[in-house]
Amino acid sequence: MTIHPPLPHVVVLATGGTIAGSAASATDSTGYRAGTGAVDDLFAAVPQARELARLTGEQFASMDSSDLTDEILLALARRVAELLASDDVDGVVVTHGTDTIEESAYFLHLVLDSAKPVVLTGAMRPATALSADGPMNFYGAVAVASAPLSAGRGVLVVMNDDIHSARDVTKTSSLRVGSFESPYGPLGTVIDGQPRFYRAVSRPHTSATEFSLASIRSLPSSGILFAHSGVDDSVAAALDATRFDVIVHAGFGNGTVSSRIVEPLEAARRAGAVVVRATRTGSGHVTHQGASGELVNGWISVDDQNPQRARILACLALSVTSDQDEIQRIFDTY
Numbered sequence: 118m119t120i121h122p123p124l125p126h127v128v129v130l131a132t133g134g135t136i137a138g139s140a141a142s143a144t145d146s147t148g149y150r151a152g153t154g155a156v157d158d159l160f161a162a163v164p165q166a167r168e169l170a171r172l173t174g175e176q177f178a179s180m181d182s183s184d185l186t187d188e189i190l191l192a193l194a195r196r197v198a199e200l201l202a203s204d205d206v207d208g209v210v211v212t213h214g215t216d217t218i219e220e221s222a223y224f225l226h227l228v229l230d231s232a233k234p235v236v237l238t239g240a241m242r243p244a245t246a247l248s249a250d251g252p253m254n255f256y257g258a259v260a261v262a263s264a265p266l267s268a269g270r271g272v273l274v275v276m277n278d279d280i281h282s283a284r285d286v287t288k289t290s291s292l293r294v295g296s297f298e299s300p301y302g303p304l305g306t307v308i309d310g311q312p313r314f315y316r317a318v319s320r321p322h323t324s325a326t327e328f329s330l331a332s333i334r335s336l337p338s339s340g341i342l343f344a345h346s347g348v349d350d351s352v353a354a355a356l357d358a359t360r361f362d363v364i365v366h367a368g369f370g371n372g373t374v375s376s377r378i379v380e381p382l383e384a385a386r387r388a389g390a391v392v393v394r395a396t397r398t399g400s401g402h403v404t405h406q407g408a409s410g411e412l413v414n415g416w417i418s419v420d421d422q423n424p425q426r427a428r429i430l431a432c433l434a435l436s437v438t439s440d441q442d443e444i445q446r447i448f449d450t451y
């Protein structure tokens with residue numbers, strides 16, 4: 118008689134998204150409603166996942182991830198942390214809408230204090246579509262979350278057989294199944310229910326960061342201002358910049374800010390906001406010494422983070438310091 122070791126226990130927190138979305142027709146992959154299905158529907162669609170792990174499902178939310186708020190994100194992080202603290206839990210899968218999966222994953226990557234695998238996944242096509250990608254993504258996510266090999270790598274995002282670090286991954290296309298990409302490539306891949314890793318992120322994450330969920334009661338108010346040709350100060354005025362604790366400016370090229378909106382943003386900075394220079398280009402770095410040289414003092418540059426993740430990092434930075442040099446150090450560290 119062969120004795121098999123017990124399967125790892127993986128908890129699946131479902132939050133909605135297209136992976137739980139349904140349309141009236143199998144050929145309709147855009148006119149659907151996200152978050153209509155339940156976590157049990159996913160278990161029923163992928164019974165093979167139970168060969169990889171003992172699964173427990175929890176319906177945390179049923180929403181389109183474009184409606185996610187910072188309060189919900191914080192509550193999600195607290196729930197994942199609670200699960201990870203249990204000796205009975207070996208890993209967590211979060212099913213999530215793809216629109217904001219990268220922000221949620223990055224937040225978890227920086228605040229969770231555990232080496233246990235946490236994997237986010239979603240889908241580009243609704244569950245009712247021909248060749249729906251959700252079931253295979255879910256199977257891959259369970260494979261990664263249940264593998265001891267995945268521990269200590271930070272929060273991971275599994276999409277389309279690729280295993281990405283939450284630090285790097287971005288949704289690059291509105292509809293393509295292969296939408297998720299990382300600028301330095303994925304960490305690994307899933308083949309036949311087995312993760313294979315080829316590299317690791319070198320920037321600190323999870324237990325190695327200075328951020329702690331226990332010290333965060335709420336996230337500061339924040340917004341992103343997108344640069345465009347012809348931008349003028351009425352845009353910054355519409356943002357009512359003085360109301361924000363964090364303003365990320367998704368600027369031109371190397372974080373360049375049009376001279377017409379420097380003053381309103383500088384006024385916000387003087388009023389106490391953290392003003393962050395990012396780039397709208399979709400890739401690349403923003404250096405301290407940007408093209409707008411006069412902005413170097415007191416303005417934060419993002420290194421290689423995109424504007425949406427820079428917003429998350431700036432909010433977390435404010436949970437530990439309001440000193441601008443320290444905030445810049447945080448951007449250069451994570």
Ligand SMILES: NC(=O)C[C@H](N)C(=O)O
Pocket residue numbers: 133134135136151180181182183213214215216217239240241242
């Ligand atoms: N593909 C998706 O999941 C998109 C959906 N709107 C969501 O983010 O919830």
